[in-house]
Amino acid sequence: MKKGDWEKLIDNLIKERILHTPKIIKAMRSVPRRKFLPENMKSYSAVDTPLPIGFGQTVSAPHMVAIMNETLQLEVGQKVLEIGAGSGWHAATIAEIVAPHDAPRSEWGHVYTVEIIEGLAEFARKNIRDAGYSDRITTIHADGSIGYPEKAPYDRIVVTAAAPDVPQPLTDQLKPNGIMLIPVGTVHLFQSLIKITKSPNGKIKRENLGGVAFVPLTGKYGHRS
Numbered sequence: 001m002k003k004g005d006w007e008k009l010i011d012n013l014i015k016e017r018i019l020h021t022p023k024i025i026k027a028m029r030s031v032p033r034r035k036f037l038p039e040n041m042k043s044y045s046a047v048d049t050p051l052p053i054g055f056g057q058t059v060s061a062p063h064m065v066a067i068m069n070e071t072l073q074l075e076v077g078q079k080v081l082e083i084g085a086g087s088g089w090h091a092a093t094i095a096e097i098v099a100p101h102d103a104p105r106s107e108w109g110h111v112y113t114v115e116i117i118e119g120l121a122e123f124a125r126k127n128i129r130d131a132g133y134s135d136r137i138t139t140i141h142a143d144g145s146i147g148y149p150e151k152a153p154y155d156r157i158v159v160t161a162a163a164p165d166v167p168q169p170l171t172d173q174l175k176p177n178g179i180m181l182i183p184v185g186t187v188h189l190f191q192s193l194i195k196i197t198k199s200p201n202g203k204i205k206r207e208n209l210g211g212v213a214f215v216p217l218t219g220k221y222g223h224r225s
């Protein structure tokens with residue numbers, strides 16, 4: 001059978017060693033970005049770039065989602081907070097890893113994804129429902145720069161918009177042994193992907209994983225409110 005464009009994209013990410021963990025490869029293969037795009041963008045879904053999703057926002061490039069998912073060390077059963085739901089696609093790839101259908105439901109983790117733009121929160125919620133993830137992902141319309149204290153603490157936090165610095169409430173909402181990924185930097189240029197690891201006794205380690213380009217985080221701890 002001829003391979004589809006999405007299969008070929010995933011094969012390339014494996015060849016480039018961006019994707020290497022079998023369960024993450026499986027999850028990325030099984031959640032094509034196409035299902036989460038506006039109609040006029042669907043034909044570009046397997047191009048490895050960010051794509052417009054309306055409201056001046058973008059869905060991340062597949063290689064960036066692959067890098068983040070690999071770095072997060074995701075496991076079945078984890079509670080994950082995503083800030084910046086956008087299209088809902090990244091959240092769905094995470095749900096496939098922390099709550100896969102081949103694991104008993106009692107062992108499933110959950111993804112909470114927060115979106116500040118109401119129209120996009122509705123878009124993400126609809127995409128998540130249509131793709132069959134409503135039981136594993138909760139979409140919240142709120143300012144995620146303050147985290148989502150209602151369900152804290154989290155095993156993993158992933159922020160998909162660039163903040164001026166790491167918001168303290170997000171660090172506070174991370175469990176011991178937790179990992180957070182967050183782009184930090186100026187509005188358009190000079191952003192770095194920061195990995196925060198919390199030790200069992202609450203000590204924070206901060207690593208710079210290199211340059212990235214994300215839309216700005218807004219809200220209380222963002223670039224503007």
Ligand code: SAM
Pocket residue numbers: 057058059060083084085086087088089090091114115116117120142143144145146160161214215216217218219220222
């Ligand atoms: N993860 C998304 C996906 O899979 O489509 C892409 C996210 S897009 C790069 C960043 C998103 O963060 C935008 O939808 C933007 O509206 C949202 N955002 C920015 N500041 C926010 C905040 N303070 N709280 C929640 N969402 C925020």
